[in-house]
Amino acid sequence: MKGFGRYIIFLGSLFVRRETFKTYYNLVFEECVQIGLKSILLFMLVSTFMGAVTTLQTAANLISPFVPRFVIAQVVREMTILELAPTIMAVIFAGKVGSSMAGGLGTMRITEQIDALEVMGINSSSYLVLPKILASLLMYPLLVIVAAVCAILGGYLVGSITGALTPTEYVYGIRYTFNPYFITFALIKSFVFSFLISSISSFKGYYTSGGALEVGIASTNAVTASIIAVLLSDYFLAYLLL
Amino acid sequence: MIKIKNISKSFADKTVLSGISGEFEKGKTNLIIGSSGTGKSVLLKCIVGLLQPDTGNVFFDLRNFTEADKEMKSEIRREIGMLFQGGALFDSKNVEDNVMFPLDILTRMSIEEKKERVNFCLQRVGLEGVNKKMPSEISGGMKKRVGIARAIVNNPNYLFCDEPNSGLDPQTSILIDELILEITHEFDITTVVVTHDMNSVIGIGEKIMFLYKGNKLWDGSNKDLTNSGVKELDDFVFTNKIMRNLKGSIKF
Ligand SMILES: Nc1ncnc2c1ncn2[C@@H]1O[C@H](COP(=O)(O)OP(=O)(O)O)[C@@H](O)[C@H]1O
Ligand SMILES: [Mg+2]
Numbered sequence: 001m002k003g004f005g006r007y008i009i010f011l012g013s014l015f016v017r018r019e020t021f022k023t024y025y026n027l028v029f030e031e032c033v034q035i036g037l038k039s040i041l042l043f044m045l046v047s048t049f050m051g052a053v054t055t056l057q058t059a060a061n062l063i064s065p066f067v068p069r070f071v072i073a074q075v076v077r078e079m080t081i082l083e084l085a086p087t088i089m090a091v092i093f094a095g096k097v098g099s100s101m102a103g104g105l106g107t108m109r110i111t112e113q114i115d116a117l118e119v120m121g122i123n124s125s126s127y128l129v130l131p132k133i134l135a136s137l138l139m140y141p142l143l144v145i146v147a148a149v150c151a152i153l154g155g156y157l158v159g160s161i162t163g164a165l166t167p168t169e170y171v172y173g174i175r176y177t178f179n180p181y182f183i184t185f186a187l188i189k190s191f192v193f194s195f196l197i198s199s200i201s202s203f204k205g206y207y208t209s210g211g212a213l214e215v216g217i218a219s220t221n222a223v224t225a226s227i228i229a230v231l232l233s234d235y236f237l238a239y240l241l242l
Numbered sequence: 243m244i245k246i247k248n249i250s251k252s253f254a255d256k257t258v259l260s261g262i263s264g265e266f267e268k269g270k271t272n273l274i275i276g277s278s279g280t281g282k283s284v285l286l287k288c289i290v291g292l293l294q295p296d297t298g299n300v301f302f303d304l305r306n307f308t309e310a311d312k313e314m315k316s317e318i319r320r321e322i323g324m325l326f327q328g329g330a331l332f333d334s335k336n337v338e339d340n341v342m343f344p345l346d347i348l349t350r351m352s353i354e355e356k357k358e359r360v361n362f363c364l365q366r367v368g369l370e371g372v373n374k375k376m377p378s379e380i381s382g383g384m385k386k387r388v389g390i391a392r393a394i395v396n397n398p399n400y401l402f403c404d405e406p407n408s409g410l411d412p413q414t415s416i417l418i419d420e421l422i423l424e425i426t427h428e429f430d431i432t433t434v435v436v437t438h439d440m441n442s443v444i445g446i447g448e449k450i451m452f453l454y455k456g457n458k459l460w461d462g463s464n465k466d467l468t469n470s471g472v473k474e475l476d477d478f479v480f481t482n483k484i485m486r487n488l489k490g491s492i493k494f
Binding site: 019112 | 292315316319320322326328333343348426
């Protein structure tokens with residue numbers, strides 16, 4: 001509970017004594033590139049396989065002659081957009097991007113780089129953390145969209161290859177009774193998750209004290225805390241918005 | 243000139259500094275000495291404002307830094323350069339960008355002016371041709387030099403160094419010490435150096451403050467160091483046999 005209070009104060013500190021807009025523009029851009037480079041390939045790989053596996057498993061379970069084959073594609077679509085792309089990818093995002101944010105900030109803390117910024121009169125939390133959060137808010141929804149597309153393509157490919165359903169059935173199923181609100185919902189989730197992951201990981205890293213060992217601990221703690229926050233908020237968002 | 247008055251600092255229930263007062267003179271290397279864990283770094287951090295002292299005030303040329311408003315604080319901050327224990331270079335920036343960083347943040351110089359100033363400072367600390375190297379690619383001694391260059395790039399009136407020769411071999415240590423001394427004289431800076439290294443004390447201790455368990459027990463110059471009459475200081479100075487045997491006949 002004390003940690004939560006400090007987290008809130010930390011979030012408040014990001015918005016006082018900021019640098020110029022141009023400084024942030026450049027920093028956010030750099031962070032976006034970093035985040036994108038770090039995670040895009042893994043995201044594509046994991047989501048393609050998830051789409052493929054979901055297709056096969058759904059096909060294996062829907063063996064009733066009364067259910068048309070295109071329903072498989074429909075199931076893949078709903079699962080991907082609602083849960084697999086935003087939520088499972090958030091876990092990967094926490095592991096890949098969150099841990100490196102915490103590790104990076106932790107290292108800057110113990111090697112006094114953060115003190116060096118403060119001595120120059122820079123609000124180090126705002127200078128270092130705000131760009132990370134903004135970049136995550138920009139990049140994560142894009143990554144989720146890429147992941148969703150890859151997952152649906154993965155299902156298409158594996159469905160065609162194994163003959164579980166024909167390409168025509170698959171495309172028909174994907175488009176059948178499509179509810180665009182689910183995409184909005186997925187994007188809302190993406191924004192919330194990316195904010196939670198980047199701010200919690202930064203918080204854990206920023207307040208590291210000690211040595212290299214503590215940086216490692218901060219990094220793992222960041223991942224654990226982020227994932228718990230993501231799952232809790234996932235539940236509440238589903239409860240509130242669906 | 244920097245004046246500190248009655249600085250105290252505690253963490254939780256642990257008192258680290260109790261009522262330290264003193265003066266650091268302009269154009270001199272002022273040393274804060276004492277063994278590890280006596281609160282030297284904490285005192286330095288209180289002076290530069292990285293820590294808020296529980297009691298007491300810090301005056302930068304009569305300006306009360308501790309109670310200054312935001313504008314005054316950032317004005318004083320612009321005049322401060324600091325060299326950290328490990329150099330504290332920004333990992334993600336190369337040597338040139340590290341040294342240029344204070345100029346980017348604190349000034350409106352053009353890129354050409356900044357480059358010229360950076361090259362001047364790098365040259366002054368004896369580093370040339372490493373502009374594009376990353377901090378991970380240079381040695382510990384070079385990192386300290388880059389740290390000094392970054393600390394002096396914005397023409398500071400006050401220079402702070404925390405253990406400038408920790409982790410360096412004795413010869414490199416002396417070179418770094420001499421560099422700090424030269425720069426202090428050349429640019430007429432008020433320099434404060436925290437150290438527990440006797441070589442530095444003898445070499446560059448123009449003015450010395452001795453801390454022991456969070457208390458100031460003595461101040462003076464390295465000339466008076468050996469006849470201070472303070473037992474704790476003698477224990478600190480005469481740690482090895484050679485020194486102990488020579489006690490009484492030593493003059494720095
Ligand atoms: N942020 C902090 N929180 C709690 N204790 C601290 C903190 N910083 C320093 N200390 C304690 O203050 C004492 C003095 O530390 P320091 O000034 O770093 O010593 P040194 O003279 O070696 O530089 C140490 O016992 C240290 O544990
Ligand atoms: Mg220290």
